[in-house]
Amino acid sequence: MAIARGAGTEIIRTAFFEDVDGTASTFVIIGEQHHIYTVLSIVCYAVGDCDGITGSMFGYDSNYGSSGQDIIIFKTGVTSAGQTFVWNDKFSFNGTEPTDFGSNGIDDTDGTKQNALADQATTTTQRLRVTKAHNNDDWHVTVTFIDQNNA
Secondary structure: OOOOOOOOOEEEEEEEEEEEOOOOOEEEEEOOOOEEEEEEEEEEEEOOOEOOEEEEEEEEEOOOOEEEEEEEEEEOOOEOOOOEEEEOOOEEEEOEOOOOOOOOOOOOOOOHHHHHHHHOOOOOEOEEEEEEOOOOOOEEEEEEEEEEEOO
């Protein structure tokens, strides 16, 4: 039986990424418009000795009104082979960016800018990604999250 994913649903998802290596970042969640994602945990296992791993959001900066910004969530240092880093602080993010509301941040008193964040009025996706510190690093990454579909 398939899992219902239509409007008004909420499901727990998990994804596994073996051998996160090479030179590029790995996107572990790619947002969809009118979805809200609540990250429950990110588990990073060092296959060999690693120089570190960074988790970041690629999305809208609500302070300066800038699209496509890299906002760091966590960063580890040198990790020995066989060690595990667990990020289990919960946080949520919207699937897509809002209509740009400028450089003054959320400074209105009527909620217009804050509502713009929730409205997700663009199709520019927000993404959660992990990036290893060095090209020779090798990680296994597991992400568990709640996906709320409000389409």
